[in-house]
Amino acid sequence: MVDLREQMGSLWKQLAPELQEILLSGQFVRGPQLEAFEEEVATHLGVAHAIGVASGTDALHLALRATEIGTGDEVITTPFTFAGTAEAICHTGAHPRFVDIDPATYNLDPNRVEEAITPRTRAILPVHLFGQPVDMAGLGAIATDYGLEIIEDCAHSFGARRNHWATGAWGRAGAFSFFPTKNLGGAGDGGLITTHDTTLATRLQRMRNHGSNRSSIIHEERGFNSRLDEIQAVILRAKLRHIRAYNEGRRRVAAAYRRYLASTPVTLPEEVIEGSHVYHQFVIQVGNRDEVQAALQAEGIASAAYYTVPLHHQPAFAEFGQGGACPVTERIAQHALALPIYPELDKERVEQVASVVAQTARP
Ligand SMILES: *Cc1c(COP(=O)(O)O)cnc(C)c1O
Numbered sequence: 001m002v003d004l005r006e007q008m009g010s011l012w013k014q015l016a017p018e019l020q021e022i023l024l025s026g027q028f029v030r031g032p033q034l035e036a037f038e039e040e041v042a043t044h045l046g047v048a049h050a051i052g053v054a055s056g057t058d059a060l061h062l063a064l065r066a067t068e069i070g071t072g073d074e075v076i077t078t079p080f081t082f083a084g085t086a087e088a089i090c091h092t093g094a095h096p097r098f099v100d101i102d103p104a105t106y107n108l109d110p111n112r113v114e115e116a117i118t119p120r121t122r123a124i125l126p127v128h129l130f131g132q133p134v135d136m137a138g139l140g141a142i143a144t145d146y147g148l149e150i151i152e153d154c155a156h157s158f159g160a161r162r163n164h165w166a167t168g169a170w171g172r173a174g175a176f177s178f179f180p181t182k183n184l185g186g187a188g189d190g191g192l193i194t195t196h197d198t199t200l201a202t203r204l205q206r207m208r209n210h211g212s213n214r215s216s217i218i219h220e221e222r223g224f225n226s227r228l229d230e231i232q233a234v235i236l237r238a239k240l241r242h243i244r245a246y247n248e249g250r251r252r253v254a255a256a257y258r259r260y261l262a263s264t265p266v267t268l269p270e271e272v273i274e275g276s277h278v279y280h281q282f283v284i285q286v287g288n289r290d291e292v293q294a295a296l297q298a299e300g301i302a303s304a305a306y307y308t309v310p311l312h313h314q315p316a317f318a319e320f321g322q323g324g325a326c327p328v329t330e331r332i333a334q335h336a337l338a339l340p341i342y343p344e345l346d347k348e349r350v351e352q353v354a355s356v357v358a359q360t361a362r363p
Pocket residue numbers: 055056057058081082084085127153155156176177178179189190191
C-alpha cells in the first residue's frame with residue numbers, strides 16, 4: 001500500500017548529522033527539536049498552539065479530557081473510522097454516539113447530527129476521513145446552536161484545507177497522528193494537538209507531562225506520560241518542509257486513478273471541493289470487492305478494505321451500537337476498497353493497478 005523507503009532515502013543526507021547530534025547530546029525528550037517543530041507546525045496550520053504528544057489516539061484523548069469531557073457525557077462521532085477515534089472517547093469515561101455517514105464523502109453526515117443530540121451530548125468529533133475535510137462550517141453552526149465542543153480527528157488530513165482553513169484549525173482542538181503511514185509520518189508513533197485556545201494549550205502541555213509544568217516540581221493534576229521525542233521531532237521537521245509536495249504527489253496519483261477508472265463500473269471517491277482533498281487513501285467502491293482484492297493480490301498488489309467492520313459492530317464498542325442503525329456505513333463497508341497511494345507511487349504502477357481493477361470490477 002505504501003513504500004516509506006523513498007521519502008526517508010531522499011531526506012537521509014540532511015537527517016543523518018541531525019540525528020547523530022541528538023543521539024550524542026543525550027537529550028531525547030522535551031528538547032529544542034520539539035519546541036521548534038511545535039512552532040513551525042503551528043505556523044503551517046494557522047493555529048496559535050501545537051502540542052506534541054505520543055500518538056494520535058493520545059492527542060484525541062487528551063484534547064477531550066482537557067475540554068472536561070468525561071463520565072456521563074456523550075460525544076457524537078462516525079462509526080466509519082479507525083478504532084482509535086472511539087477509544088479516545090471511551091477512555092475519558094464518555095460514550096460515543098455513532099451517527100451515520102454521507103455516502104458522497106464517507107464523512108459524518110451533518111444532516112443526521114441534530115437528531116442524535118441529547119441532554120448529555122457535549123461534543124462532536126468529526127473525522128476528516130481518507131483526507132477529505134468535513135463540512136466544518138455546517139457542523140460549526142450546529143455546535144454553536146447547541147453549545148457543543150468540536151474536537152477534530154485529523155489523523156488522515158494533515159495539510160488539507162477548506163475555505164482556506166486547515167483541518168485542525170476549526171474546532172476547539174484538532175488531533176493529528178504521525179504514525180509512519182500518515183500523510184506526515186514519523187519513524188515511530190507520534191501525535192499532535194492543535195488549538196487557538198491558550199488556556200487549553202497550557203493545560204495540555206501539563207497533562208502530557210504528568211500534570212507538571214516543564215520546570216516545576218509541582219504536579220498540578222494527575223496527568224499522563226505522552227510526549228513527542230526529539231528523534232521524531234527532527235524527522236517531522238524535515239518532512240514538514242516537503243508536506244505540500246507530498247500532498248501534491250498524492251493528488252497526482254488520485255488524478256491518474258480517476259483518468260484510468262473513469263468509464264468503468266467503479267465508484268470513484270468524490271472530491272467535494274476541488275483541491276481540498278489530500279488523499280490519505282484513495283477509496284473506491286465496487287460491487288465485487290473481495291474478487292477485485294483477490295485479483296490485485298494475484299498480481300502482487302496490496303489493497304485494503306477500510307473499514308469492513310464499522311465501530312458499532314466491533315465487540316469493543318458494541319454496547320454503543322444502538323441497534324446498529326447506520327445503513328449507509330454498513331453498505332459502504334461492504335464495497336469500499338483502498339488502492340495503493342503515496343506521493344512517490346509512479347505512473348506505470350498506478351496504470352497497472354487501475355488496469356487490474358478495471359478488468360475485474362462489477363457494479
Ligand atoms: C491513525 C488514526 C488514529 C490514531 O492515531 P495513532 O497515532 O495510531 O494513535 C486516529 N484516528 C484515525 C482515523 C486514524 O486513522
